[in-house]
Amino acid sequence: MTSVTENQLVGRSVARREDPRLLTGHGRFVDDIELPGMLHAQFVRSTVAHGLITAVDLTAVRRVPGVVAAFTAADLGLGDITARLDRPPAEFVPTAMPVLARDRVRYVGEPIAVVVARDPYAAEDGLEAARVTYESLPPVTCEEQALAPGAALVHEEAVRNTLVDVSLFATEGIDGIFENAPCVVRVEARTGRQNALPLETRGAVAQWDAREEQLVVHTCTQIPHQVRTVASRCLGLDERAVRVIVPDMGGGFGLKCVVGREEIAAAAAALRLRRPVKWIEDRKDALSASFLAREQHYTARAAFDADGRILGLDADVVCDMGAYSCYPFTAGIEPLMAAGEMPGVYKVPAYRVRGRAITTNKAPTAPYRGVSRPQYVMVVERLMERAARELDMDPLEIRRRNLITDFPYTGVNHITYDPGSYLESLDLCEQALKEAGWYDRQAAARAEGRHIGIGYSCFSERTGYGSAAFAARKMQVVPGFDLSEVRMDTGGAVTVTTGTMSHGQSHETTMAQIVADALGVDLAKVKLHQGDTDRITYGWGTFASRSITVGGSAVRRAAVKLGDKLRAIAAAEWGVPPEETELARGRVRRRDEPGIELTYEHLADIAYLKSHLLPEDIEPGLTATAAFDVTTDGTFSNATHGAVVELHEGTGQVEILAYVCVEDCGVAIHPQVVEGQCRGGIAQGIAGALFEQITYDAQGEPSATSFMDYKVPTAHEIPDVTIHHLETPCAFTETGAKGAGEGGTIGAPAAVLNAVNDALRATGVELDTTPITPETVHRALTSPALEQTR
Template sequence: MTARTPEERHDGHRGGDGYGVPDGHGHRPGGAGPPDGPHADGPGPLIGRSVPRKEDPRLLTGRGRFVDDLTEPGVLHAQFVRSTVAHGEVTALDLDAVRRVPGVVAAFDATDLGLGDITARLHRPPEEFTETAMPVLARRRVRYIGEPLAVVVARDPYAAEDGLEAARVAYDEREPVVSEAAALADGAPLVHEAAARNTLVDVAPFATEGIDDVFAAAHRVVRVEARTGRQNALPLETRGALAHWDDRAEQLVLRTCTQVPHQVRTVAAGCLGLDERAVRVVVPDMGGGFGLKCVVGREEIATAAAALRLRRPVKWIEDRKDALTASFLAREQHYDVRAAFAADGRILGLDADIVCDMGAYSCYPFTAGIEPLMAAAELPGVYRVPAYRVRGRAVTTNKAPSAPYRGVSRPQYVMVMERLFERAARELGVDAVELRRRNLITDFPYTGINGITYDPGSYRESLDLCERTLREEGWYERRDAAAAAGRRLGIGYACFNERTGYGSAAFAQRRMDMVPGYDLAEVRMDPGGAVSVTTGTMSHGQSHETTLAQIAADVLGLDLAKVKLHQGDTDRVPYGWGTFASRSVTIGGSAVRLAAERLGEKLRRLAAARWDVPWEETELHRGTVRRRDVRDTEVPAVPYAELAALAHFRAHLLPKDLEPGLTATASFDVFHDGTFSNATHGVVAALDEDTGGITLLRYVCVEDCGVAINPQVVEGQCRGGIAQGIAGALFEQITYDERGEPSATGFLDYKVPTAQEIPDITLFHLETPCASNATGAKGVGEGGTIGAPAAVLNAVNDALRATGTELDTLPVTPEAVHRALHGA
């Protein structure tokens, strides 16, 4: 199976089967193919076209409505009293003075609100997982600086801040645990008494029999010990919530910026002692999430509790200091990995020890296992690894807790694997790109040593095209000329895959208490022929209003303007798992497609009844249903609006087997290992001899996400992800002093790259469609972030090759480069 570039697709579309799948590349189940119809800027299929984003007119003209734009009559404003120590017992919490501050309406601690805990679970034996409850508001114990202790509610945000200043908290401080090494040291203080050696997760899922013999007999064994820094996902919009009690509906209505509205509903109902029916979660426009918002936060639950208690609207908006210090963080990981190689460069075995610093608590619903379980399961990646042993641990420390962040461990373990190949190439005396070629998976489907089956991808093709591009542009000659002139220029690559479309079967392997996977969709046509689509996914910048509408419109042959997407309302969407893990188009989009096909069948059955022919003899055509055997005016096609009016207004004329109205629902799940996007990134980096500064001169990305529903949206995802990956490689990090005080409280301390630091990015798209879902698409949301750190680090090390020094810690700082350049 060979992937194709867009230029190689025949007649400008995604293939010849009508579904956008290139010939010979699999199929999509269901239906007879989308009809021709008037779409956006002309007739023809919508799938594969960069139609303008439906969201843009609203968002680019300032008419978007985010949580901070919302209000209610008589709204109150909340802020949180937060711990000023990293580890200690709360000996006194006095809020009396707070309540006397002008403008303050109320102040509540955990006892006042009677809140339950947020508890995420894995169904694993005690030696593999330790359950730890995260109280909505801390009671007797605090475990990180910034942990919420009480909520202050006032008439305006300024009075709420004044109230915080009046709070009096006394602590019996304990020694904080501020690093992975300290957490695992003998006799270390325990962050949670239940967690021996401060370990929340300790798994060893793979250990090939005889692996020690493999390493003993290997021609060469290389080792990489790598560390990555703690990061903040840094969505443009910080977290926030607006809650009020609706007497008429007998519901607590919580408007919040979350990727997982139904999970927030579940936790809010549990913590507040309400039926889930009595909690409605609504998500307005959202300014980014990146995984930070796909877990349930404490503050949104406490805000809802205050609104319920006061029976008044309460609003909380997180400031940037709290977002950097007290929100969910990610990425702090330590890898110690060995790889065994044969004399011909074949990898023989992989032996890994992975430790992830997950902070003070398990996040809900994924738990502290989110990072080590991902890394341990998928470390081998795109390479044929015949023997594998791994141990993955999540340790708890006195830092803000961790949550998923775009890529979830894959930027880290891909960086480690690519460093292993670079190091092995130097020791074996072969070209590093050629060494990758010798080990890439090329025969599909391929079941790896980790038990995961990989569907077809373009691993070799993407690597070849990326390398060819940089060679043809002359970067290898420029690198050699720079070296001869005493300047430092380096070229680095990263070759990787990204498992996307995790279904219930894949998530069940983690043994979570809540098992995500499937999604639901409803497609409904109104009496005038316009269509509403509801889905359980949740857009926070991925253009769902466009891409999912493209899928429905393509099936039905409708103009894109006739289709409107609705999501993020737990009363309107029966259930959904939200958006994370690059699942929205692969799973949510498949559900939308199947529902649209069912609606199309209903339209055809209505028309068939009029003509008294089998419905199979009809077809959809440009907003109408027509007879397949009659293509002239003898039997005119019937417009959708006419059929919709019949279904809604004249139910007595409907066939007995058709119900009134035009609504269709569908679900979609993946009962296998998911599908794999893949890519190769190539980077050219220059080092400054005097300052150690790093400048990225060139960036090439060759990606394959299957069928691109909207190529422009795909490119946006890639570019944004690459920018975040570069940020983690070179700039962003939160460190802690010995007291557990975080180093970064604002953008003066937390280094965020600007457009000046991000190079021009050239993107190439290959297409190996997924044959096991209804869209042919694979996920693309995280790939840019996954490949960038490894490619950047390899480019820096290539530029350092004459020094004999290699760097294996991210972010790569100018100080580290300067020391390497000058032999320090």
Template sequence: MRRIEDGGREDGAYEDGGRLIGRSVPRREDPRLLTGRGRFVDDITLPGTLHAQFVRSTVAHGEVTAIDLDGVRAVPGVVAAYTADDLGLGDITAQLARPVEEFVPTAMPVLARDRVRYVGEPVAIVVARDAYAAEDGVEAARVGYAVHPPVTDEAAALADGAPLLHAEAARNTLVDVRLFATEGIDEVFAAADRVVRVEARTGRQNALPLETRGVLAHWDDREEQLVLHTCSQVPHQVRTVASRCLGLVERAVRVVVPDMGGGFGLKCVVGREELAAAAAALRLRRPVKWIEDRKDALSASFLAREQHYDVRAAFDAAGRILALDADVVCDMGAYSCYPFTAGIEPLMAAAEMPGVYKVPAYRVRGRAVATNKAPTAPYRGVSRPQYVMVVERLFERAARELDLDPVEIRRRNLITDFPYTGVNGITYDPGSYRESLDLCERTLRAEGWYERQRAARAAGRHLGIGYSCFSERTGYGSAAFAQRKMAVVPGFDLSEVRMDPSGAVTVTTGTMSHGQSHETTMAQIVAERLGLELDRVRLHQGDTDRVAYGWGTFASRSIAVGGSAVRLAAGRLGEKLRAIAAARWEVPVEETVLGRGEVVRRGAPGTALDYRELAEVAYLRVDLLPKDIEPGLTATAAFDVFNDGTFSNATHGVVVELHADTGRVEILRYVCVEDCGVAINPQVVEGQCRGGIAQGIAGALFEQVTYDAQGEPSATSFMDYRVPTAHEIPDVAIHHLQTPCAFTETGAKGAGEGGTIGAPAAVLNAVNDALRPTGVELDDIPITPETVHRALHRRHYQESAR
């Protein structure tokens, strides 16, 4: 493990013998995106394009008794209006395999047929000559419902006699797993010096990418293909589902993802509206475009995060944790998403909750329940922000009850010997858990925040300091996903690296950038491996006809898995270049080595063939190639992680001030010490950290979707859905530690979700530290100003209640 003192030079030149990995070279995407030359779905226009919008359910739960679209078709500009039966659409299957007693398979119809299960569920599609006519057509639709009582929260879903959203899901339970029940755990709790409990709830959130969902679908007569231009993190999965729902072979569907304005997991599942628009384009043989408006994005798109934890921890007198016992319930909304299913949140929480701590005994129950709300998709961090928050609250509470320093109790329990196999059966690769905590605390102490806190309290102000320690499991391979018993098993990635006759290189990846800088970081990997300048390498991604296959981008897998495949493919291309050079010199391949844009002959100073010369032989003078070397310069490689994945880690430290007059939580200082293995581009890693921290702060203090008794969502605009601005997000000090990963080709681990994972716990702990003189503790997020105001003025509210 080593510390990175700075991000390296910014001029893009080689140094350290040609090293590019570990350098903060400028992002190659920025000139295009910052000057308005990016190309997003809504920027694409085709002759004769039609525009689509959706008739959506106005009730949360009910039978569809009638759909009258005659008035829609009479609206000027409307070309067509279709129900599911009109289009002959199949369901999006979202199921888990055996055992059936734990997982309940469900299917999500592309358009609702007989029943609706949340406000905003698409019932019919309207296609018109322009977007305004499509909206007018939607207003003219008439849908009849036999309304059922809605199920609007976890308690109602699990109650005896509750209305069932899916007949096959008893007690509205889609997943119910009991794992890791250590023998004798009840006796451990009975004998413990201290048992602490945290019951916490986290608010339902919207991932809120800057670019909403959208698609432009058209039929290509020449290729006999349905082409979908869409903003998806998983283009090959969209192709698979589209082909099955529309009755086409997969070759007859092409998915192309242009520039994408964020995804955060919301776009790593297959959506319904994209498929309905594709079906309409197939039927009309005209291009059909659908762009999600912000109201639908806030209320009817995939949501996330609503969870309930009831967790106990047993400690000895010295503050060492002895056991952890958890009950986790995740409100997954109306349907199970494809391909990750309703199991993703409870299974993530159950499998990984012990995290960075040495927990000897563990028991957990994880449930996913269905409610009459928009369905849940993965969102940056997937349950880890929640369970990390709960575990960190347990340590804070134990520290208080045992009269221990909250940093010291963490030190006594952190994993320090690696590899470490936890009570959850997961083996953790080497990390810097203790080192990151120590550096974070030293930083805040050196900056004088502890002295400032004492002075502030003496003056009647409310300053608090909070920490969170966590790991981020990244680079999930096929083995890890197979343990979840999913019907499809993601994990591997494929790459092709091709050099053209001019010596320039094109690389493909099955991952899909939506802001992670793949055009830069993947090029760094290839350019360093082959000794090329960055401008000689070009990345292609997001096109199912140009990329053989891929699982896309989610779970911080792009560099750990996709980058490893890219490096392997580049290495194989380098081997072919060496073989061609060796043949030209009539020497063994072992006497050659890759140089800076050339193959060099060992022991013969000045003897080299540059890549352009070798490429000309491979393409234009194949008569000079020996028979055992095929023409062309192309290499492919696949990469998978066959162990338990890789683990990045970090510690966050936060200083907050609570304002007694308004209840506002002001973040005065934010320090992040992160270790993602080898940072391909430290500046990109810092961008990921800062963006993730902003989303984590948003979940801790601002964002929440609530529902009324009829299942109507409360937040359908930014007037109601509170989103932090630059004013509320502090400057973040980031320190890098580096523990290279032994399981990836570059030594890199993932870095995409850590900021979001650590922020809620650190902010909540800081708020509780500031509240310490009041005796009030908070465990739920988001923390509202009203809640803080009540805590700071508890005596006033108590007297008012009398």
């Protein structure tokens, strides 16, 4: 398609289309939905981490004033949610996750029964009356217990509590490389279990539509079509008989890109009662019983030559995935991500990795922003820092010697990296911190006995995963493509659909920018529809920074096809070839005579109201559909983060004084949105580095069930972030854009940890585990080694 690009919208920070609605209180979230005769649901949850259910007595529940019904799995006839990988039994063990636990519970908070009442307070009263008895079993609460010989089994079929065990990329001769290397460094790192913590907790409102013979489920999910599939299968309905609608959504971060049990159970209750049922997750359940992430253990070593060039990387990754595999990604999501992509931005000639997912008596794990990349980037960056110290090199120089600079580059992990600005981003980040005077301030502070450190992290973010990438993981359910429909009405207004799902990423604006540019219409003329399985043909939703790379590419393709049809109709009216026409701000005009033009309204009249004038080869209407899938290994955004921290001896607190991010996500559709994604991601990365963690006691009881115990940073702890943009357009997407959703989170833990270790240099202490607690920092700052330097 040929179009005029004056006043191009892509690349501009236009006013967000969502803001007037959201800022004036006209947003509509799940909990805003009120329906006639609506009931409220809550869940009887397990109070033990591991046990056999010997009895569930709901008799007293049903007598509680206001309670309408109480159901177990047997009452509702509910099935299981099972996610699978097409891998042999030695590599993958599937685990069925019942919608409601029947015979056995495997973590504190597991749903056993659903109580339905006239209001939320009566539902809570009903929970108090439930009586569940258990035969307790030994809980498995940590990696050491899970893998110990003779350990109690969370699932009988999972030998040594291992769900995934995959060894990859064993380069021939790698043992000899390590034996003969001039420098070998090691890191053992652990990262704490986290909650994705969206502002809006999970929730659903389900109702039976008798006229349409359809179960309608309003829920805050990132993957509406997958929720429809699972709900229909668990409830024994045709997919046509289930409609999933997502209203405005207050965050997801991956927690909502898997199918949860509660929305299925609430839907089953609505189907049974033929009355609307609402379930809203409270914060206690969200913290303790919802999907969690990040609990990982790395043992890694790297071999270097005497000039600081890496010779080999060898790693063992163990991810504690909790009690079950999530649907559709399975328990393999974290170890396979780490194992497949760990070499990252560096030229690693030899590689070996073992990735394992273990099961424990904890809430199950779902993807969370970054999915293992914050962890393995932290490990690799620690290896770089340690090698620099061993070889007496500048830590940035050793990175420069190992960064990929020639593209396309096919790594030892069989992934081809498209062009990026790895070296340029590092150089600019260092320059920014130097020009801001932080190196001079650090030297002055050290002379005063203060502890200021500067740390960096270099990384890439693989985005736009297509079907080929997910198929390589041997997922039985293979995400990848996206579909879009673009339709113009008789007034020239445009409606566009996307299978992606915004939960704060401004899709209503960015997708409209793409369409408006492709068709040459005003932004106000474009309206996006998303999150409705009856209106959207199919879609995989939003995760893994795929919305613009995959969804936006499908949208642009559909818009281009519609533009071609407009040109074909105009060309037929003029009697010229379509190649002699072009789009120009709501019109089609002659290329040879620009003064001759037809408005879109005129062409729409022909397409809809005077279709007898259309040539035989042009169908009536103005609608175009298109699909897009990434057939390459994907595209790679990249960045360098630099953090400046000060450690306070008296309290052990880590104060972040400055933070610089130099990022390259290709063409930024809306630069302000990209910066917002970056800042929000960095805040979450800092949270993981310094604050957030859920632990469990010996009985499997979670430590953090409120914000009194689960420490999250406020605006006071998150610094101002300076962002610099580089732009390497992507050759594989329709817009030149790469993904930007996860990069901030990926780079922050490593940058903060390296800065803390730089500040601790005089102590002789090095930290490799997050979160970094004040107690740990205080012990390091009061160590005898530090006293000897004074």
